Amino acid sequence: MGVGVAVVDGEGICRFMNTIQRRVDGFSRISVVGRHITSLYVPHELECIPTIECLRKGEPILKKAYWYKTTNNYLASTVTDFIPLYDAGRKDGVIAFTIWTGTTAFAEGRKRQPRPPQPKGAAxxxxxxxxxxxxxxxxxxxxxxxxxxxxxxxxxxxxxxxxxxxxxxxxxxxxxxxxxxxxxxxxxxxxxxxxxxxxxxxxxxxxxxxxxxxxxxxxxxxxxxxxxxxxxxxxxxxxxxxxxxxxxxxxxxxxxxxxxxxxxxxxxxxxxxxxxxxxxxxxxxxxxxxxxxxxxxxVPPLRERRNDIPLLARMFIDRSELATRPGGPGTVGVNDDVLHMFMHYDWPGNIRELLHVVEGSLALLGDGPEICPACLPRHFREACHATGSTPATVSDIVTQAPTLPAPAAAAGETGDAGLYYDYRNIRKSHVVPLKGCLQKYETQCISNVLRVTGGNVAKAARIMQVTGAGLRYKMKALDISDED
Structure with missing residues (x-):
């Protein structure tokens, strides 16, 4: 790639930077001449910018292999020589010669240094x-x-x-x-x-x-x-x-x-x-x-490309640390019954939901050689039982309410749709307080919609036609977590 060259004066102001150095540091489209070095580079937590260090000590820093980050949110790895400049015995600046090393954070022959955290801007x-x-x-x-x-x-x-x-x-x-x-x-x-x-x-x-x-x-x-x-x-x-x-x-x-x-x-x-x-x-x-x-x-939903479900499940298993833990069963398989459930489930949470189901199954697997129905998370088994092979819509899920046993009509009373009951004959086991019924119904409705939205409270609030703050208040009152 060539050698990058940059020159700063005795005050730390950039006076020259060649095209190679500008490209390495991501400054191709902005002006750097006349700007202070601290406005271009972010100092490491434990040390200052090497250019400033060389300028302060007046001594060369040779073969400096390090990671650095620019204020343009660009992470670079280089090997650089920093050489102080003098004018009539007075420190007059620093010239730096840089070789870009890509994603290698150390130079040949030097001790390997720990790699710093990678910011989102790193390719x-x-x-x-x-x-x-x-x-x-x-x-x-x-x-x-x-x-x-x-x-x-x-x-x-x-x-x-x-x-x-x-x-x-x-x-x-x-x-x-x-x-x-x-x-x-x-x-x-x-x-x-x-x-x-x-x-x-x-x-x-x-x-x-x-x-x-x-x-x-x-x-x-x-x-x-x-x-x-x-x-x-x-x-x-x-x-x-x-x-x-x-x-x-x-x-x-x-x-x-x-x-x-x-x-x-x-x-x-x-x-x-x-x-x-x-x-x-x-x-x-x-x-x-x-x-x-x-x-x-x-982007198509998972239910529209069901043939990819076995591939995705296999990938999530292979990448999971739970499947390769010491003392584990080795290569983990998927039971045919589980695969049948995967292929016929509607997957309202799409790939993210499949990932969480696989992770939850591996956590409950123990020493077993394959994921079986008993290993599946309880909420997934209940959802499969409720929906079967019929694709579920948001309206279907919202209207799924808990049912209560209907009391028998009194003898000789034939009101419309059984509206008249002999409450003296209702057993105590059938009596449920109205407040408890409403709370149970609200809890199931909110939980189902949150499952559809992948825990997105803002979207769930729009679906249920309430404000986000109102839904969060109701979730807190009913002890519902968007992470459940």
Whole structure:
């Protein structure tokens, strides 16, 4: 790749950086000359930036093999020589010669150093298209469309049910694009309060509001890379209008600032419903849909590619530490009865639910050689028994209520639909307080909807037509956890 060269003066200001060094550090699209070295590189927790260390000590640092992170959220591994510069006996700066070593964190002949945590922006953190398991024809067609989209910088909109692997597709597209060495930053629009989301996206300047500081937003941090909006249909409509302007102008203005900063960001978005339905429901602006759905990818649910279920189950077993624990049975198989249940279950939670069922089964397996029906999580067995082989819909699940034994009608009384009962003949075992009935019914309804949404309380609240705060209050009162 060549040698990167950078020069800083005695004050720590960058005065020169060649093309190779700029590419290694991810600064190809921004100006670095005139900026202080601490505004370009993030110091390690236990040591300062080597350039500053060389400048302070006035001694060369040779063959420095280390990981470092830039303020552009880029992780690099290099071997670098730092040499102090003098003018008439006075320290005048530092020149650095860098050789990029990719993902190797140490130089030949030096002691291996522990590898630091990998940030989300590192290219080797991403899923690739090889990570997507399945032979279904529809899935392979979707993968082919995504591969084609990866060769462009056009906005991509991905939609599908919860748990189908939409972010896996997004990461795979980024990892195969020309931006793979640049940041990939996901933001969950449903998890961030509305009053904070704008500042997080666009950045702030000091004085914009109480305790506001000069801080870049995610658009600036993702410059040259990819910004992923998860659950875009949860973004407030007013903020969607501001987002549309940023996409059209390709410039962003921090909160409280009067100047705009140019950004080069590829936008990908994820929805948990059909985008046109989101437009009709009034949660997604139509003009924003046209702007972001240049390439549209619909990820099929697991029930539409049932032939991939054995492959996925086998993959989850092979990757699980529970299947390879010391003293375990070795290679774990799947009982034919369990496989039959897997193939006929509706999988409302899709691949994520299959993963959790496999993990739960392995945890209950003990020393057995294969997953059997008795090893399956109780909630899964009950769901299979309730639904059978008939695909369940959200409305079917919501209306499944606990049933109570019906008291017998009094002799000689034939009211409509048995409305008249002889309550003197009802046994005590049939008497259930009304409050207990309602609590049991509410608990089952809420639990079933949460299972459908994969624990997404915001989506469950929309399905049940209540506010998110109201649903959480009810869950707390009924002792329901979204992690159950």
């Amino acid at each position: 080797y953190d991403f899923y690739t298209f090889d990570s997507i398991v399945g032979q279904d024809a529809n899935l392979r067609e979707v993968i082919a469309e995504a591969r084609t989209a990866a060769a462009t910088s056009s906005p991509v909109m991905i939609w599908g049910e919860s748990g189908t692997g939409k972010e896996v597709f997004a990461q795979a597209i980024h990892s195969e694009s020309d931006r793979r060495q640049r940041p990939f930053i996901p933001v969950n629009c449903a998890a961030i309060p509305e009053n904070l989301l704008e500042g997080i996206l666009f950045g702030t300047v000091k004085g914009a509001y109480t305790d506001a500081a000069d801080k870049p937003g995610l658009f600036e941090e993702a410059d040259g890379g990819t910004l992923l909006f998860d659950e875009l249909n949860s973004m407030p409509l007013g903020l969607q209008a501001k987002l549309l302007r940023v996409l059209q102008e390709k410039r962003v203005r921090r909160l409280g600032s009067h100047t705009e900063v140019p950004v080069d960001v590829r936008i990908m978005s994820i929805l948990n419903e059909e985008p046109l339905q989101a437009v009709e429901h009034g949660v997604l602006r139509r003009d924003l849909f046209y702007r972001l759905a240049v390439v549209g990818i619909s």
